[in-house]
Each structure stands twice: as structure tokens, then as C-alpha cells.
Amino acid sequence: MTPETVLAHHDTAALWPAADRQGSSTTDVASAYQDALAVRALREARGERAVGYKIGFTNRTIWERYGVFAPIWGPVWDSTLTLCHGSGVVDLAGTSQPRLEPEIVFGIAATPPADPSLEDVFAGVDWLAPGFEVVQTHCADWKFTAAETVVDGALHARLLVGPRMPVRQIATSGSALDAALAAAHVRLYHGDALIDEGVGANVLDGPLHALLHFVREMQRCSGAPALKAGDVVTTGTWTDAWPIEPGQTWRSERDAPFAPLTITLR
Template identity: 30%
Template sequence: MSSVQSVENLTALDIAVLARTLDEAASSHREIDPLSPQHGFRLQQAYDIQHASIALRHARGEKAVGLKLGFTSRAKMVQMGVDNLIWGLLTDAMLYEEGAEISLGDFIHPRVEPEVCFLTSRDINGPLNLLEAAAFVDGVAPAMEIIDSRYRNFKFTLEDVVADNCSSAGVVVGMFSSRISDLANRGVVVRFNGRPVLMGSTGAILGNPLRSVVQAAHLAHRAGMVIPAGSLIMAGAATAAEALLPGIHVSTEIGGLGRVEFATGAQA
């Protein structure tokens, strides 16, 4: 008999246990083996685990601040070996001040990726199209996400990464502007200590990062959720991710949007 648990037998208690396993791994900065090979859950149950894990954060006092999209660029899909757009939830504990020094001891094996971040101006309570999306956005900013899979060696299935809140661990957001009408082909450069390590274009994000607002609206609607006014929507990475190192200055420049930066502590 197979040791993989049947998805039909994955109960609410099982989901709660798996959510707590991931939450404890994140809290203790301890990597674990992927969960899906043993428990065999499907994608919808992975989102159930994700939401249960985020609920544990909320119970500790963390506040919802928005959501992130993942695998919106072909580069990220190839790097991670998946082919589906995914999404996770952000809390205020994931926000780091722009320009701050960030301790890598807060993570397991962190990587950084350049992103575009939107700030919503109105509640998004249903599907949108691209023409409608701009009316729901108050501003756009250059941003970076620190991703940090809780799984050993950063290896996982699609279901595993979704359950793990799409590897979200930290967000650094630059200055917001109203330049939302022409985002389709802005140059992107990530530098470590002034040396370029990643280069790309905002066009890698669904062809136009504003489409991420459209996708977020559809995904939230299907999940029965409203995206409140004042929420952050992280549009997804413009390039593959780069592993962070101790004692470096990290910056991202996006043409026409500006620059965002942080430093890492001297010791992990």
C-alpha cells in the first residue's frame, strides 16, 4: 500500500496540521522536506493550507496588507520548473523599510527578485479587464521581494510552493508614483554592491505589469475574497531570482519608476 495519503482523506485537521508545520518552519527559519509527496494534496487544498497558515499569522497579530503573484514571468517558470501563475498573501510583518539593513538570519536561503508594486485605490470585489484596472490603482512603485522557500534545497512541486505561501518572506517597496499608463517595457537592473547581477524588462511580467492587477482581481474573486483599498499587489518578478549574500547593498532600478534598495547584515 502506498504511504501517500489520499487527497480524499485530507481533512480539515490535516490541513491545519500541515499549515502549522509550514508556519513553524518559517518562524524557526528551519527547512523541511516537501509535504506533497507524503500527503498528496491537490492545488486547491494547497491554497487551503496556505490560507490556514496565514490565519496563524493573523492570530498572532499580523495584519493583511495585500497579495503577491508568482510565476508571472517565463524566466521564473523555467527557474522553478512550473507552468502556472500562483498567488500568496502578504502581512505587515513581511514589510521591510526601504533602505534598511535586513538580517539574513531572518530567513533560511533567501533570494531577491525585482518587481513592480501597485497600491489599490478602491476595493476590488470582482473581475477586471485591463482597461478597468488603472481606475483601481492609486500608485505604482519599484519593489523587491525576498523569497525564501521553507523546503529543503529550494525544491518543491507547484502544490508545495502554493501551500508555502508562494515562498513569500519579505517585501521592500520604493516610492509610489502615478506613472501607471506606460509600464509595458521598462528596463530593470538589480545590482549587488553596484555590480549588475540581473537585467530584464517589465514586459516579462505578463507583457504589462498592470495585467497583474487584472489577474489578482480574478484570483481573489474565485477565492471569494475582496482586495481592500490600500492593498499592495506585488506583480511578480521581472527576472529570475538571485541568492542574497551577507554584507551587500542591493538595489533595483526600473526605468521611469525609480530605485529601491536595502542592505544585508554582515552575518547570516
């Protein structure tokens, strides 16, 4: 599929026809990133602004379920990002087969150096927050190749970011933050019903490791822009991704110091 076709399906929330799912971008991840960058350029040309990134498939416990066995990444847009103080409303209009993921989001203060260490990445973080990412796919029944997920905007649809905490109020080093996040638990509720539970270590051994992996991979991707101050990066789900519908309310609860986060879908 051409970048123009991918964007047209995105705009109309239409599934990709089987006949169009042909070519190197369905099997070759490196080619898929170049196609994804072309789609990004089309969106920027019409006035959309990338405000950060999402990292997907960092949770190894769900790799087998979805048939994708390595992380992916793609942009978050000014039109898909919502900030809140603990409770937010997200519109699902225009999404395709949406699902919900509880994540940890980082706010970036500085561009990391080339081939950074964990401590280098930590030094470039300003804040972190609980988040909900709404993910989607334009492939029927959530059946896809890894390359197709890259072309399909890394499956990003929406991002709700909750209360933001200065990172140095939580930890004074990358190793300390890594340990704290890896050990933290999340409980995911739909209404009052507990739906799923997870732990930070599910996400490539911890969200800071996920951020490190992403930075290194993006630096190796030809034509990819550098991570910059002001960007947000959401680091992947701690649980499975759960189907959602308008009218629902979901809540995540994590160990201290993270506040609960509630999302209402319309």
C-alpha cells in the first residue's frame, strides 16, 4: 500500500482490504519504517504536529498472542494527545477496533546522546505520569505482521496522560528509577470490575529500559527525527490490550507514588 492509501484508510477508519496488504511493507520492518515516515510527512504537510512517540509491543507476555515478537514505535500527534489531572475524556470517533492499555509516560527534557546508557536516558527525562493509550488496527480481527503494525502508525490512536510528577521526586538515578518502576503493580478496572493486573517489569524489564531501547532503535532508523525536549513517550502496556466502546469508564491503580487514572470514552 502507498503512504497515501494508508493515510486514507486512517482518515476513514476503514480496514485494509486483503488485496492491498501486499509488498515489502507487510513483511520487511525496515521498509515499513520508511513507509511510516512517509505517512508522517503527509500528516505534517497538512498541518498535524508530532508531539512525541509511542512504543508498542514492549510487553513480552503478549507477544505470542499477537504474533509480534519485538517492540515497535511511531508518533503521537497533537490531535491524539490529551492531558488531565486524574480523570479525562477521550473520543473514539474515527478509531478502528480500539483497545485500551495502561502505560507509563515520560516527558523528555533533552535529546539523548548517541548510543545512550540507561543513566543517559534518565538524565534526559523531566517527568513521568500514568497514562492510557488507545490503540487500534486497520487489519481485520487484530491479525497482522510486525511490519504492518509499523506502517499502521504503530497502532496508535489516542493517548491520555495523567498527573505528571518530576522524575527526581521519585528517584535520583536511572538504576533507582528502573528498579522502582519494574517492581510497581497496576490494576485495571472497567467500572468497579477488576479486569487485569500487571507489573512494570513486563515492559522490557521496566519502562526506562523500554525508553532506552526505543532511543537506540530510532537513532538507527534512517530519516527518523531525533527525540527532543518537550516530547512525550509512552512506553507500552503493563497488561493485555482490552477492547473498548463509547460510554465506558476505565481506571488504573498503581502502587505509590502514582495516582489513579480514570478514562471516560465517548
